[in-house]
Amino acid sequence: MADQYVHQLSPATLFDAAAELAAGDATSTSLCRQLLARHEATDNILNGYRQLESDAILEQAAAADARRSDGKPIGPYDGLPIAIKDNIAVNGQPCGCASRILEGYTAPYDATVVTRLKAAGMICAGRTNMDEFAMGSSTENSAYGHSCNPWNTECVPGGSSGGSAVAVASGQAFAALGSDTGGSIRQPASFCGIVGLKPTYGLVPRYGLVAYASSLDQIGPLTSDVRDAALVLDIIGGYDPMDSTSIPDTRTGFIDALDKGIEGLRIGVPKEYFDVDGLHPEVRQASEAAIRAFSDAGCEVVDVSLPSLRYGVAVYYVIATAEASSNLARYDGIRYGARYPDTDLMSTYFMTREKGFGKEVKRRIILGTYVLSSGYYDAYYLRAQKIRTLVRRDFAEAFKSCDVIIGPTSPTTAFRHGEISDPLQMYLTDIYTVPANLAGNCGISIPYGTDSSGLPIGVQLMGDSLCENNILRAGHWLMESGKS
Amino acid sequence: MASDKQINVEDIAKLARVELTVEEAAEFQKEIESILGYIEELSAVDVEGIEPMAHATAITNVFGEDVPGPQLDREAVLGNAPETLDDELIRVPKVIEDGDGGTH
Numbered sequence: 293m294a295d296q297y298v299h300q301l302s303p304a305t306l307f308d309a310a311a312e313l314a315a316g317d318a319t320s321t322s323l324c325r326q327l328l329a330r331h332e333a334t335d336n337i338l339n340g341y342r343q344l345e346s347d348a349i350l351e352q353a354a355a356a357d358a359r360r361s362d363g364k365p366i367g368p369y370d371g372l373p374i375a376i377k378d379n380i381a382v383n384g385q386p387c388g389c390a391s392r393i394l395e396g397y398t399a400p401y402d403a404t405v406v407t408r409l410k411a412a413g414m415i416c417a418g419r420t421n422m423d424e425f426a427m428g429s430s431t432e433n434s435a436y437g438h439s440c441n442p443w444n445t446e447c448v449p450g451g452s453s454g455g456s457a458v459a460v461a462s463g464q465a466f467a468a469l470g471s472d473t474g475g476s477i478r479q480p481a482s483f484c485g486i487v488g489l490k491p492t493y494g495l496v497p498r499y500g501l502v503a504y505a506s507s508l509d510q511i512g513p514l515t516s517d518v519r520d521a522a523l524v525l526d527i528i529g530g531y532d533p534m535d536s537t538s539i540p541d542t543r544t545g546f547i548d549a550l551d552k553g554i555e556g557l558r559i560g561v562p563k564e565y566f567d568v569d570g571l572h573p574e575v576r577q578a579s580e581a582a583i584r585a586f587s588d589a590g591c592e593v594v595d596v597s598l599p600s601l602r603y604g605v606a607v608y609y610v611i612a613t614a615e616a617s618s619n620l621a622r623y624d625g626i627r628y629g630a631r632y633p634d635t636d637l638m639s640t641y642f643m644t645r646e647k648g649f650g651k652e653v654k655r656r657i658i659l660g661t662y663v664l665s666s667g668y669y670d671a672y673y674l675r676a677q678k679i680r681t682l683v684r685r686d687f688a689e690a691f692k693s694c695d696v697i698i699g700p701t702s703p704t705t706a707f708r709h710g711e712i713s714d715p716l717q718m719y720l721t722d723i724y725t726v727p728a729n730l731a732g733n734c735g736i737s738i739p740y741g742t743d744s745s746g747l748p749i750g751v752q753l754m755g756d757s758l759c760e761n762n763i764l765r766a767g768h769w770l771m772e773s774g775k776s
Numbered sequence: 777m778a779s780d781k782q783i784n785v786e787d788i789a790k791l792a793r794v795e796l797t798v799e800e801a802a803e804f805q806k807e808i809e810s811i812l813g814y815i816e817e818l819s820a821v822d823v824e825g826i827e828p829m830a831h832a833t834a835i836t837n838v839f840g841e842d843v844p845g846p847q848l849d850r851e852a853v854l855g856n857a858p859e860t861l862d863d864e865l866i867r868v869p870k871v872i873e874d875g876d877g878g879t880h
Contacts, residue, residue, distance in 0.1 A: 384852075400852035493832035507831035536838035537831065606815045617792060624793070626868055631858030637869045638793075646795035654794050659808055661792040662783050672815065677828030679821050684829060716811050732832020757832075 297334055297442035298485070299463030301326055305520045306466045310368045313360065320353035320360075320371025323466075324417065327373060330463045331418075339439045340449075340458030342378050343386060344418035349373060352415045359413075369527070370413025375459045375468035378419045379426055380511065381500035382406050385416070389502050390434035391424045393648025394629045403500020404535065405469060405511050405528040412527050420468055421455030424650045425620065426476055426504045428452050429721050430712070433652045438709060441483060443747050447706035450480030456514045457484040467515045467524055471501055473508045474608050475702075475725025478737040481514050482701035482750025485739040487767065488514045489521040490725075492757050493732035494539035496525070497532030503619040505612035506537075508729040518768035521736065522546040525760065542758065549761040554769045557762060559586045560596035560694030568601075568723060572704045578741045578749040579700050585773055586698070586766070596690035596697060600683045601727060607683065608726040609719055610663050610676035616653075617660030623648060655715060684731040691756040696766045700724055701737040701750035724752060734760050738767045740774055783808055 303309045303318070312318035328346050335341055356371025365371070376382055379389045381399035383406075388394040406416055423433040431439045431454025439454045441447040442462040449458045453470025457480035460468050470477040472490035481488025489512045496511045503509060513524035526544040561583055566576060587593045625631035625644030632643040649657070663672035690697060701724060712718045728735040734757070737750040751770065755763040785805045789796045796804065854860050859867035 397856050398852070400848045400856065494835070533840065537833060537835060539833055539835065603818060603821060606818050609811065610815060610818070621793075625858060627866055628853075628856035629858070633869060637871050640869045641793045642795040645793055646797075649794065651800070654789075654796070654800070655804055655807065657792050657794060658785060658788050658804060659811060662788045662808070662812075665788065665791065671819070674828055675818055675821075675823060677830060678823040678826040679818060681826050681829040682821070682823075684832075714810075715807050716814055719811070730832075 297338060297445065297462050299330065299442070300516060301330070301463045301466060305515070305517055306369065306372050306523055307519050309372055309466060313371060314368065320356040320415070321350060323371070324349050324353040324373050324415070327417070327464055327466070334462050335464060337440060337445055338442060338458050338462055339421055339437050340455045340462060340464055341375070342388065342390060342419045342421050342436050342455070349415055349417045356413055356415070366411075366413035371415065372413070372466065373415045373417035374409060374524070375418045375420050375456060375465040376406070376416050377453050377456050377468065377470045378422050379471055379502040380406065380469055382416045386419060387502065388419075389425045390422045390436055391648065391650065391653070392435045392630060393623045393644065397629050401500065404497035404532045406500060408528050414527070417465065418459070420453070420459055423452035423454070424653050425502070425616070426452040426471055426473055427616070427652050427656055429475070429479060429718055430707070431455060431480070432709065433650055435650055441706045443485060444706065444745070447708050447747065448483065450483035450702070450706065452476040453488075453514060454480045457481055457486060457488070460484070460486050460514050460516055467513055467520050469511060469524075469528070470514050471509055471511050472729065473505050473612060474729050475722045477512045477514060478725050478735055478750070478752060479702050479722070481737040482739070483706040483748065485748030486514055486516055487518055487521050487736065487738060487771070488512070489525065489736045490728060490734060491525060491529060491760060492734045493729075494537050495529050495542055495758065495760070497535040497538050499532055499534035505615040506619060507615060508612060510729070518736070518738070518764055518771055519547065519550060522550055522764050539758070546760055546764055549765055550768045552765055554586065554589060554591055554766055557696055557766055558592045558594055558694040559583065559766070560594050560690055560697040562596050562598040562601070562690065562697055562699060564598050564601040565699035565724060568703060570703045570720070571700065572743070574743040575700045575702070575704060575749050579698065579751050582740050582751045582770055583698055585770065589769070589773070594693050596694055598686045598690060598727065600679065600686045601723070603679050604683060604726045604730060605719055605723050607676045607679045607730060608722065609659070610672050611680065611730075613656045613660030614664050614673050615660070617657045617664065620653070620657055652715070680730050683727055687727070687731045687733055687756070695755070695759070695762045697754040699752055701752040705743045705747035705749055728754050733757055734763060736763045736767045738770050740770065783812060
């Protein structure tokens with residue numbers, strides 16, 4: 293067991309760090325130095341970051357400290373660092389999606405979420421490792437080497453936002469941004485014993501997020517508690533004219549909702565979630581214990597049904613790969629990124645994409661091209677889109693009788709590096725998380741106990757579209773109740 | 777679902793402009809057949825009369841004002857190009873054959 297890598301910074305959260313800044317008990321420089329020291333001590337083993345430039349971070353920290361000592365901080369979060377997944381653009385920093393094909397690429401603009409973090413005074417500190425183009429569930433598909441789970445370095449941290457989860461769980465960051473297309477925030481959060489939130493599709497702007505599957509992708513926070521998830525969502529959420537899928541008139545203020553407690557929340561238990569082959573008994577028990585905790589606290593617990601769960605993974609891998617094959621057509625070695633030149637234009641395309649993309653990316657591009665190809669479009673893509681409608685209907689029906697749907701985040705705890713080599717088996721690990729992406733709902737993974745080998749277990753709470761308040765309230769309460 | 781469903785990975789890879797090694801093609805052929813076998817279970821679902829869902833919000837046709845906005849910095853953009861010319865153009869591999877007048 294290598295759990296010397298599991299660590300919380302002190303203060304442990306953005307919220308507490310902000311309080312220490314306000315009280316004069318800490319400076320941005322002292323906070324950043326703390327995480328840089330932790331990075332120095334651990335990341336040669338964990339490989340959570342692709343890049344972390346300490347000089348640039350400390351320079352921004354000094355500027356924030358100067359503002360604060362002049363009595364003019366930008367706001368309560370001025371000078372707080374946050375790690376950014378390698379597929380979210382930060383002006384002047386590399387944005388490589390852990391892919392060879394974007395080697396040498398420097399983002400020429402800020403993603404909207406980054407603009408908002410900077411406007412709050414926050415420091416974008418480091419690029420976290422990921423599965424190439426967010427395609428994977430283990431962070432083993434990075435062109436820059438796999439990341440290790442801080443709880444047991446022989447295990448994967450989950451993926452695709454594995455580096456972000458590693459950074460937070462190992463005390464190299466208070467919080468990190470990730471992206472979730474089929475579970476890529478929630479599953480690594482579950483494997484690493486932290487909180488991961490996938491917001492409602494359209495709540496957080498995707499401008500500046502490198503597209504994988506555009507109808508499913510959503511940016512969200514990985515944090516050490518629910519209050520921080522709400523805090524980050526308050527900063528990054530809300531309408532953005534630069535993203536045409538952004539929902540107008542969305543409100544934030546999520547952090548204020550946490551203190552409402554769980555009174556009146558109805559907890560829905562989908563029986564299908566507990567009938568899945570391969571659901572590990574200890575993971576099941578953790579979810580059942582969480583359900584009992586809500587029940588004991590006076591919440592109404594109701595049975596709900598999500599019959600389309602069994603089709604979720606198949607629908608997801610048709611739609612996601614189809615969209616990916618289209619989105620990734622832009623990587624052709626012409627305008628940016630790596631070019632592997634050949635005799636003519638066509639062979640340059642082929643050569644660049646052969647050398648630039650890793651195996652899983654190629655596999656998904658080919659699958660996606662196939663399901664969209666003439667003669668197969670109706671049978672695969674169109675059919676999958678129709679079943680997606682059924683998934684959404686299931687949720688709409690379920691949310692008539694409950695406010696929060698509870699179940700496991702992942703069927704298992706973290707698996708070992710190399711343990712799952714068959715792509716289909718890897719896809720099946722996403723079974724509990726893909727439905728929220730297909731329906732566009734929100735979901736959060738809450739750490740809730742450990743298994744017999746000491747690996748963290750996650751419980752997933754899902755809410756209806758734009759009902760983040762419900763899952764944040766329930767998650768906050770569940771995590772706090774688990775501590776006592 | 778189509779009963780004549782058969783994938784030839786090498787053909788599809790050509791459509792996708794991805795070169796595969798012989799080993800990759802053989803490996804992908806097997807793996808993708810297995811994935812398609814799993815996806816096949818979608819054919820059992822009754823989708824009669826169900827509308828397809830393209831994405832998760834009801835928003836369609838969002839139009840922006842037709843006014844100039846902030847532009848990306850030219851130097852930063854060209855700095856990302858594999859090859860440039862005169863600091864203002866992206867240099868690309870030859871597209872047009874010699875002597876055909878350039879109307880391709």
